[in-house]
Amino acid sequence: MPGLAHYLILAAALFCVGILGLLTRRNAVGVLMSIELMFNAVNINFVAFSRFLSPDALSGQIFAVFVITIAAAEAAVGLAIVILIYRNFRGIEVDKINFMKW
Amino acid sequence: MSLVIFYILGAAILIAALMVVTLRNVFHSALFLVATFFFVAGIYLMLNAEFLAAVQILIYVGAVTILILFAIMLTHKIQSKSIRQVNEQVLPAMIITGLLLVMSVLAIIRTFGDSPPKSKNRGSWTATFDTDKIRDNDGFLDWAAGIEDESGKDYYAFGSLTILGDNAGTPMGKKVKAEPGIGNGYIVSSNSGFTTSNIVFSRGQNVYFKIWSDEVDYNSISTAELYIFRAVDRPGEDPWSLLGSIGDDEKIVIQLSNSNSESIGRLLMSKFVLPFEVVSVLLLAALIGAIVIARKDG
Numbered sequence: 001m002p003g004l005a006h007y008l009i010l011a012a013a014l015f016c017v018g019i020l021g022l023l024t025r026r027n028a029v030g031v032l033m034s035i036e037l038m039f040n041a042v043n044i045n046f047v048a049f050s051r052f053l054s055p056d057a058l059s060g061q062i063f064a065v066f067v068i069t070i071a072a073a074e075a076a077v078g079l080a081i082v083i084l085i086y087r088n089f090r091g092i093e094v095d096k097i098n099f100m101k102w
Numbered sequence: 103m104s105l106v107i108f109y110i111l112g113a114a115i116l117i118a119a120l121m122v123v124t125l126r127n128v129f130h131s132a133l134f135l136v137a138t139f140f141f142v143a144g145i146y147l148m149l150n151a152e153f154l155a156a157v158q159i160l161i162y163v164g165a166v167t168i169l170i171l172f173a174i175m176l177t178h179k180i181q182s183k184s185i186r187q188v189n190e191q192v193l194p195a196m197i198i199t200g201l202l203l204v205m206s207v208l209a210i211i212r213t214f215g216d217s218p219p220k221s222k223n224r225g226s227w228t229a230t231f232d233t234d235k236i237r238d239n240d241g242f243l244d245w246a247a248g249i250e251d252e253s254g255k256d257y258y259a260f261g262s263l264t265i266l267g268d269n270a271g272t273p274m275g276k277k278v279k280a281e282p283g284i285g286n287g288y289i290v291s292s293n294s295g296f297t298t299s300n301i302v303f304s305r306g307q308n309v310y311f312k313i314w315s316d317e318v319d320y321n322s323i324s325t326a327e328l329y330i331f332r333a334v335d336r337p338g339e340d341p342w343s344l345l346g347s348i349g350d351d352e353k354i355v356i357q358l359s360n361s362n363s364e365s366i367g368r369l370l371m372s373k374f375v376l377p378f379e380v381v382s383v384l385l386l387a388a389l390i391g392a393i394v395i396a397r398k399d400g
Contacts, residue, residue, distance in 0.1 A: 002108040005214045007149070010112045012206040014119055016199045021123030023195035024188045029173050030128055033135050036166060037119050040142050051149040058365055061151050062374050068161050069381045073388030075166045079173040080392035086177040095189050
């Protein structure tokens with residue numbers, strides 16, 4: 001039976017993959033997808049801690065539900081912004097959209 | 103067995119996630135993102151979080167990836183192969199992520215390397231006892247619970263109850279039905295000694311006995327008993343006089359624990375109702391904001 005450390009290491013690896021995508025992707029949609037991966041890693045942590053440290057309380061699972069909700073809201077707003085940027089710049093490469101760079 | 107499933111799921115998650123961040127075609131990345139979410143739902147199932155697994159598939163696989171696919175299709179041209187998909191900082195990013203991974207794995211192994219899983223609450227007792235019989239009691243009761251599985255192996259648990267609060271809570275003589283509410287208990291193997299647990303409840307309050315053990319297969323329980331003892335030393339009285347017992351299949355109900363969804367639903371509507379409402383309003387605001395942002399004549 002996998003222990004707590006198994007799940008935490010899996011989540012850490014998934015989080016690192018998400019960070020890798022976040023740092024390297026030029027495509028804004030790809031960046032958003034990487035962020036979703038990181039949200040999932042955090043959720044695995046929440047559920048694993050909930051299961052292994054206080055199996056009765058379920059607080060971790062409730063928080064995971066909230067995180068999923070926030071992730072959905074973030075995806076909706078982020079993709080709306082992506083579409084707006086595409087409309088104005090004809091491209092969504094994040095390293096090209098630097099008009100707010102000082 | 104479950105370790106094998108875990109490794110398969112974990113490998114699938116990591117491979118699919120690596121595909122998401124490395125593939126040139128963003129559309130294919132989104133498809134692998136669907137796979138990642140699906141396997142993560144499998145991990146939730148392994149962690150006894152059935153509701154979350156369903157939510158994961160409904161919201162992530164069903165809604166978020168559809169949003170992402172729509173965004174990709176609405177911003178066409180970006181998936182052509184000629185466009186470079188990664189920026190110049192691939193090497194430093196890989197070094198930094200690798201370092202982060204090594205550090206966090208080391209920290210995890212040092213902190214949680216050998217933490218056994220706590221057993222999950224699996225069943226509950228529904229007990230009825232006569233408050234009239236505990237009227238003169240100073241408020242300390244002991245309980246013992248025992249179950250026997252099909253193979254004839256006995257499991258016992260002992261604990262104590264403390265009755266607080268005013269006596270006016272319940273009319274004397276009225277039967278108090280013990281219902282899901284408060285308290286906990288342990289079932290331990292009779293071979294491995296006793297685990298006691300203290301339960302505090304007010305008079306007239308519902309009592310809830312939860313029993314759990316990794317050793318018991320709750321489908322194989324054949325008989326069950328619950329005894330409540332008076333454990334207060336009073337002159338001329340048997341300190342262990344029996345206050346009530348519930349035996350076998352007549353009054354005692356062993357049910358597999360509340361389903362995961364039921365528990366989460368109860369929590370969302372009781373303890374977490376304020377955060378739940380705040381998050382709901384936030385989601386509504388975000389969706390309206392998304393529509394306003396993406397409107398063409400905005």
